[in-house]
Amino acid sequence: MINFEAFFKLTYGLYIVSSGDKNRGGGFISNTFFQVTAEPPRFASCCNKDNHTAQLIQETGAFSVSVIHQNTSADLIGRFGYKSGRDFNKMEGMQVKYGETGVPIVLNDTIAILECKVIQTIDVGTHWMFIGELIQSELLDDSKEALTYLYYREVKKGFAPKNAPTYIDKSKLEQKEVKATAKKYKCTACGYVYDDAVEKVKFADLPDSWVCPICGSEKEDFIEI
Amino acid sequence: MINFEAFFKLTYGLYIVSSGDKNRGGGFISNTFFQVTAEPPRFASCCNKDNHTAQLIQETGAFSVSVIHQNTSADLIGRFGYKSGRDFNKMEGMQVKYGETGVPIVLNDTIAILECKVIQTIDVGTHWMFIGELIQSELLDDSKEALTYLYYREVKKGFAPKNAPTYIDKSKLEQKEVKATAKKYKCTACGYVYDDAVEKVKFADLPDSWVCPICGSEKEDFIEI
Numbered sequence: 001m002i003n004f005e006a007f008f009k010l011t012y013g014l015y016i017v018s019s020g021d022k023n024r025g026g027g028f029i030s031n032t033f034f035q036v037t038a039e040p041p042r043f044a045s046c047c048n049k050d051n052h053t054a055q056l057i058q059e060t061g062a063f064s065v066s067v068i069h070q071n072t073s074a075d076l077i078g079r080f081g082y083k084s085g086r087d088f089n090k091m092e093g094m095q096v097k098y099g100e101t102g103v104p105i106v107l108n109d110t111i112a113i114l115e116c117k118v119i120q121t122i123d124v125g126t127h128w129m130f131i132g133e134l135i136q137s138e139l140l141d142d143s144k145e146a147l148t149y150l151y152y153r154e155v156k157k158g159f160a161p162k163n164a165p166t167y168i169d170k171s172k173l174e175q176k177e178v179k180a181t182a183k184k185y186k187c188t189a190c191g192y193v194y195d196d197a198v199e200k201v202k203f204a205d206l207p208d209s210w211v212c213p214i215c216g217s218e219k220e221d222f223i224e225i
Numbered sequence: 226m227i228n229f230e231a232f233f234k235l236t237y238g239l240y241i242v243s244s245g246d247k248n249r250g251g252g253f254i255s256n257t258f259f260q261v262t263a264e265p266p267r268f269a270s271c272c273n274k275d276n277h278t279a280q281l282i283q284e285t286g287a288f289s290v291s292v293i294h295q296n297t298s299a300d301l302i303g304r305f306g307y308k309s310g311r312d313f314n315k316m317e318g319m320q321v322k323y324g325e326t327g328v329p330i331v332l333n334d335t336i337a338i339l340e341c342k343v344i345q346t347i348d349v350g351t352h353w354m355f356i357g358e359l360i361q362s363e364l365l366d367d368s369k370e371a372l373t374y375l376y377y378r379e380v381k382k383g384f385a386p387k388n389a390p391t392y393i394d395k396s397k398l399e400q401k402e403v404k405a406t407a408k409k410y411k412c413t414a415c416g417y418v419y420d421d422a423v424e425k426v427k428f429a430d431l432p433d434s435w436v437c438p439i440c441g442s443e444k445e446d447f448i449e450i
Binding site: 007013032112137168 | 339
């Protein structure tokens with residue numbers, strides 16, 4: 001038997017994994033970035049094959065990682081976590097520097113950065129696992145705590161987006177958080193609350209094409225609170 | 226430039242990864258266990274090629290993962306994290322159940338378990354990365370927090386052992402924690418403190434073969450506090 005609740009006991013950080021170049025950059029929020037060997041320092045990053053950033057990593061053979069802090073803005077998470085880089089250049093308007101390989105490195109809300117050159121690409125099914133050799137790493141702010149998946153889920157009430165390795169179809173979980181009397185709906189990406197009591201249109205009556213006014217997440221990414 | 230301090234901003238859990246069978250089991254403390262795809266649920270575990278458990282995983286084609294809680298005993302961490310299963314059967318005296326594949330699953334201080342069948346073995350240098358398809362998972366105790374590498378490092382003052390993907394040669398770090406006046410030494414595995422003031426022999430004069438009386442860690446695993 002598989003109990004999906006067990007998955008929530010696994011610990012992950014949340015990072016922005018970026019790739020591309022000065023003309024066209026992309027990035028996504030990843031919870032599966034981790035060190036795989038100490039000598040030499042090598043890291044792995046797991047990326048959905050449909051992700052625009054996966055394509056950029058394959059084209060450039062490199063990626064960067066920004067470790068973001070706990071109070072990262074909902075806007076940043078919405079931009080990198082719940083929108084596709086196919087639709088717009090995610091690096092536009094961001095604080096970005098470019099690494100030795102030419103990939104963009106996001107600096108907003110970032111406490112540490114790492115830059116890796118891909119040495120191996122592994123097909124693990126729906127995702128690519130990129131193994132990268134570390135080229136550079138930098139500690140930018142030692143005073144802040146790194147954002148973790150647990151913090152994002154428990155404090156910020158966020159869920160993993162569909163392309164994440166840890167995405168869980170909510171119908172598989174017991175619906176203990178949903179109360180029959182509730183009339184408020186929260187964006188699982190950015191935390192924005194839609195309150196039926198103060199809106200002209202009830203949430204249930206909003207069209208499927210409606211998106212979160214803050215981060216652009218889809219209607220189905222909202223949960224009743 | 227590579228700043229190793231940046232590595233400490235990456236978030237990991239700490240797990241017991243086990244393999245073997247009823248006659249001979251083994252396990253090690255791992256901080257690199259993570260989900261790589263959601264459909265089907267697949268997980269990866271990174272294991273030093275020298276680890277006895279790596280050999281057992283290759284022989285059985287399966288492994289289990291025990292998510293241990295924050296107040297896990299130092300003895301458990303010492304047993305699985307800093308000793309080799311070549312020297313003794315680590316499962317002896319433990320609360321263990323056996324999975325569908327026959328691998329042992331450690332239950333001591335455990336809040337969730339997962340069992341995986343290996344579908345891919347990747348050579349990432351000093352380590353093997355085993356990709357496993359999930360066979361079963363169980364939530365055993367939802368009331369406790371999972372042990373994280375950060376908690377182990379900051380609260381319990383532990384360091385990664387030599388075979389860990391995240392092992393850092395302490396000489397590469399700034400020695401800010403070491404004070405010239407200090408005369409106490411702490412085991413980085415279990416937290417045991419050796420106090421020169423109350424012992425007959427000064428820590429510095431102990432032979433290199435001396436080991437921690439609590440968890441068996443080597444003298445070099447102690448740090449001045």
